[in-house]
Amino acid sequence: EEGKTLKGWLARGNWTDVGSPHSLRQAERWKLQDIAITDIIGDLSMHGARVQGPVQLGDSITLGKNTRVIGPVAIGSGTTIGSNVLIGPYTSIGDRCIIRNNAKIFSSSLYNRAIIGANTTISGSIIDNDTHIGERCSIENDTVIGPRVVLRNNVVVHSKTRVWPEVVVPEGTIVKEHILNDKFDLRCEGS
Template identity: 35%
Template sequence: MGLSDGGGEMKAVILAAGEGTRLRPLTISRPKVMLRVGDKPILQYAIDALREVGIRDVVIVVGYQKERIQTYFEDGSDFGVSITYEEQRRQLGTGHALLTARDHLDDDFVVVPGDNILDGRMINQLLENRSDITVLVTEHAQPRKYGVVELDGDRVSKIVEKPPRRISNLISTGIYHFTHKFLDLLDREVGAGRFELTHAVQTAIEEGVEVKGTLTDGLWLDVVFPWDLLDLNARVLPDAISRKAGTIEDGVTITGPVSIGDGTVIRSGTYIKGPVAIGEGCEVGPSVVIYPTTSIGDNVTISPFTEIRNSVIMDNVAIGGQSYVSHSILDEGSTIGSHFITAAEPKLLLMENELVQIDKIGTIVGENCEISSRVVVDAGRTIGAYCHIEASNRISRDIPDSSRVI
């Protein structure tokens, strides 16, 4: 399936230059594509999906915090692909990003967003129905945030980027198949100041080019706001590989699918109910309770008598004893004192001038925070990166980056 129409190996371009400003403070020092969901960064899902269908020649367009991507994936050999990097110095749009990879493209190719969760079945569906231009389409409850697609049979009759009103519940997944000649049209569009791929595809439709739309039932998940990470984590963890390495002491109870990394120690009296993923070099317990859909990064310390539910704990986090963390995200390098409590409850949040109902949310703590003992955080509050919270505080409002609460 990894063959182009010309008979050579199909290439793929992954667009991974974006910053992810709506995900602050989690994207202060990393691009959106390097946020961890389940047991790996978001970008790795795209790479794994391409490899599954036999596409191993990959160009990644990087930009914001590019070093985080290049250091992690290097030349791709550890992930079963060959990676070349191109930099989009200004993040003008997806069409502009694709053009930066033009010198590597001499036949038809696939374009994949690096900031979505997807699977190989989607890429197969795209290639099985390919035309000069093919758009992979899915249904979405909030289509106005995306490129909205109108279909006439299997042909795209119209594609509109983030329309002001609802015109369809079908959206572009950002996954495309193009022939090489599309790049000339794209170059013309970008030169005219129309920087999105959807703009160029709509122009192709108006010029009479056949644009196919393939409706997918594969896994496609997007992260728009920080709280989305919890939902995505819960969706992908049940499919993560169950692996128990490290040291598990006597008296530990583990049920359901649980992955434990090398060098991790699970102390006696600890109870873990999967799906749960725990990284490498962690120390958990004794007498810690971890409930389902929790993802824990590398080099994390969780002290005794702490309970964690449905949360994402990034790398190098330390959580003090007798704490309660529920429906929360703790970013990398943060140190949390004992008796830390995150309230978790349903909330109606204002996001980009829209009220969004969240079933249950706790707290977001940005990277490299220092939180002293006996701090309680109200549901739905965010503590920005590099904050210092002194002991016995109750956090009832959002705290900006680099703040000190005394």
């Protein structure tokens, strides 16, 4: 019977398990693997940058001097990437993001309007909408930084840590445990 199959549940909108960060990153990898060629949707400003496909680039993107993008990667419209930045494989960057000089981003998902400070490294993580990561920060694997979070400069977020939403993490903090805002749902488990 159609209604009792997984396909039937999905078609009716009853699928409510959002999954773990690892499963979300894996889904992103599958989506990025479908990019077959480098596809530039609109205007692209490159200043000595190198793009090794496959890469999907939205409209009005700026890539700074000596920046390298190694696909598969998708970059949304209106995103500005500074000089000497390295964007590694299996990275998805949303619309109107700003990535400052000397940042390194590997196998991560940045949602819309994220700002990543200079000399920051992000690896295997999810960065939600309107989040601001300061300079010289390190975001380790399987981390989720929720919406409208601010990480000040020199913050280290250890693996498998959750910070959300609307939290401000002071400069120089080493985050080893979840930081959750009491005004929001405090659950952070997934499948």
